[in-house]
Amino acid sequence: MNPQADGELEVRVACLDDLDALVALENATFSTDRAERRAIRHAIRSPSMTVLVALLIEADETNVLVGAATLERRRNSRSARLSSIAVASSRAGLGLGGRLMQAVEDEARRHGCTRLRLEVRADNGAGLRLYERRGYTRFEVREGYYEDGMEAWCYERALADDAADATQEPPRQRRSG
Template sequence: MRVRRAELSDLDDLVALEEATFDSDRMSRAQYRRHLDSGSARVLVASANHRLFLGTAVVFFRKGSRVARLYSLASRPEARGKGVGSALLAAVEQAARRHGCNEMRLEVRTDNASAIRLYERLGYQRFARIDGYYEDGAAAWRYARPLDAATR
């Protein structure tokens, strides 16, 4: 498996993976396009080869802040449990460190047990609940993890 920065030529595959992974709160083609060109976002893909996407991650950086925000982490159902999420998280954390960030934050649906297990296994700590966070009214847990200089 290889994790790399997404390119404009990946746009169709990014949108297809988003639609196959999420029932709501999906990023649009225009949003992906904007994030691919943005200095304040990084879009990464994990692939078995250049065209077979296993997963994707989007992380945001805010100017003047040392806190990065994992906006989205998605993996194909058939790739779950095979290290795709862990590899993508390690890559976004490394990107955040290079961007000068010392903390990663994220939100996750309170009913997404597999994602919660992944984040907690990798050292993320729950610190807040946000009711009605998602389009369908579902609540979210907020998590954070300090990013030390060491790499995973």
Template sequence: MALEVAAFATDRAERRAIRHAIGSASISLLVALDGAVLVGAATIERRRGSRHARLSSIAVAPSRAGTGLGRVLLEAAEAEALARGCETLRLEVREDNGAGIRLYERSGYRRFETVEDCYADGTTAWRYEKNLGEGEGG
């Protein structure tokens, strides 16, 4: 919860959702630690029979912003999805999250949809997808 509060001003995961993710067979929760301190996390969801995985969250502690940890977590999420038999990884990002958008676009993600009023505060989401078999840059 501390990472959620530190990393996100709004649209935070609830404690119940985090507990569910930890125990779920269809969700992978990847963490980045500095000793015993949680400094980053990525959550990947899968559906039985689907070849698509969804990156539902990627969080980096503010003290680690700009260090490349987001890219490391994203690459780990891609590897996890691929290892679980998924061919694509999809995600949503707030249209006002410039750092996230740059990370995803530089990592080979393509925007395929816009979802108006997606977030609690009315912000639009941009949906992205990457074919995991393509590698960096398509």
């Protein structure tokens, strides 16, 4: 199914006007380990973080926030970290996670990063499939990482330039554990 079936999708950098919708998405998507309003506001304003929003622009010109992702960068580091990604449950399965991941990877490259890392709950099947399809490799398991005691699986991917991405097959997955 096409995520744009009901309208046009736009992915852009978040602004403070998106704060209420971002907080609502955070609360609707995550039952634990939620970012608080002030943390989201900080991320929007931070020079070392980028919050991306996916907006569905409907036929009546209204914008509906249907997804978001937060990218963290450190000074003097070529690695970036995806600290959060969320898609509205009403839009799950429409390819929005992949569109957000592409935007995150593009943003990391734009800031000179050559590697992207992330953590995902071991019980998040949709997230695990998304990352593995995009060529991410699991390199570590962190026991008790989340508030409820769930372990995190840590993934990373080298970010080749756009031309290489278009012609290169994703690396084979390395299984661990």
